[in-house]
Amino acid sequence: MLTVFGAVSALSTGNLAVTDFKATINGVDVSSGISSIAGNAGDVLPLKVVFSALDDASDAKVKAWISGYRTDIVDSTSRFELLNGSTYAKTLALRLPSDIDPSERFTLFVRIETGTGYHEESFPLMLQRESYNIEILSVEFSRTVSAGNALSIDVVLKNRGFNRLDDTFVKVSIPELGVEKRAYFGDITPLDEDSKDNGKEDAVLGRLNLVVPSNAVSGVYDLVIEASTVDSVTSMTKKLVVSGTEMASEVLTSSAIKDFSKGSEITYDLILVNSGSNVKTYEIIPESASGLLVRANEPVVTVGPMSSKTVSITVRADNSGTYNFGVNVNSNGALVKRVPFTANVTGSIAGSNAVVLTVVLAIVFVVLLVILIVLLTRKPQKSEEFGESYY
Secondary structure, X not given: OEEEEEOOOOEEEEOOOEEEEEEEEOOEEOOXXXXXXXXXXXXXXXXXXXXXXXXXXXXXXXXXXXXXXXOOXXXXXXXXXXXXXXXXXXXXXXXXXXXOOOOOOEEEEEEEEOOOOEEEEEEEEEEEOOOOOEEEEEEEOOOEEEOOOEEEEEXXXXXXXXXXXXXXXXXXXXXXXXXXXXXXXXXXXXXXXOOOOOOOOOEEEEEEEEEOOOOOOOEEEEEEEEEEOOOOEEEEEEEEEEEOHHHHEEEEEOOOEEEEEOOOEEEEEEEEEEOOOOOEEEEEEEOOXXXXXXXXXXXXXXXXXXXXXXXXXXXEEOOOEEEEEEEEEEEOOEEEEEEEEEEEEEOOOOHHHHHHHHHHHHHHHHHHHHHHHHHHHOOOOOOOOOOOOOO
8 A cells, every 4th residue: 555645835837827726636635735645556546637727728638647756657638628717627547656665755746738838736745655565576487387296486575565574474376286385485674675784675586396296187277376474465376287197198009909709818009108207107997898808917007207118908708799898097096098999709710810820731731741752752772782802
């Protein structure tokens, strides 16, 4: 809150003839005596200017501004015509600053100007801060974070009040995920203190690390930042994008449809890809299907960061038919992906398998036949006869 004090005496200048000049703020006449007008910091201060014209003039407008701040606080009306003897009431809006120096002095200027002259009056003002007022000056953090990781949040607090803020705390939270972090920021003075022993400043910077749950689902969440002392509290909300487990993981399969004969077993391969920066544990949960026996060879699998692993799913059916089933892959209690499969079970060996088996048997038969022919046609070796030689 800012309080505006208007002084008794006003300084009037210019060559435009007007009379019955009055300037009021929130209904209080600041042009006739000392007044105290309260307004919330950052709010718009309504200024009403009433006067009577003593001459005709064109292109008139009313302008008001407060000087003494690092930039002028200014507003003006649109142009209008002045008629001698007429009374005019114009309302302007001046947005009050929240970071003024309480020791500084300010001046309110009100000017009525035309193309040929002007009338200006000024009033000394003193703007006073609210007693206790803490402001979150800035919040810096990465707008995207992966589930299971820590989010670093830099917070700057500023004392906009008149008095020192003792024992300041900051709390950051993601209400939808049920996580929060609280940190102590210390005391904050209303103005910078140059004392070597004290070294207090009117602003303070701190960092908080908030861990996002590893089972967080992907989405946009509210990040709430709250600063508080015994006498003042303020908060703001920012948007945070969380990449959940399903975003850091991928489940692939080489073939989702397979043919096999009844009474036999076949395997489907699941490829688990962990593209995150942390180790992840996956649960492989096959869905039950009537007439089909499905089991995961490894029900629980651990995959390192930036790694992958293949898991086999074994399927058996005693009756022919087409079976549709699925395998759910979970991580940290959340579904990563459901992978659908189809099993076409025939009453006998599939045609392609029969052809292969026939070819293999034919080859074996031919090889055995060749060996048999070789053995049957092979002539026995004649034994050498050695005679005796006599000399």
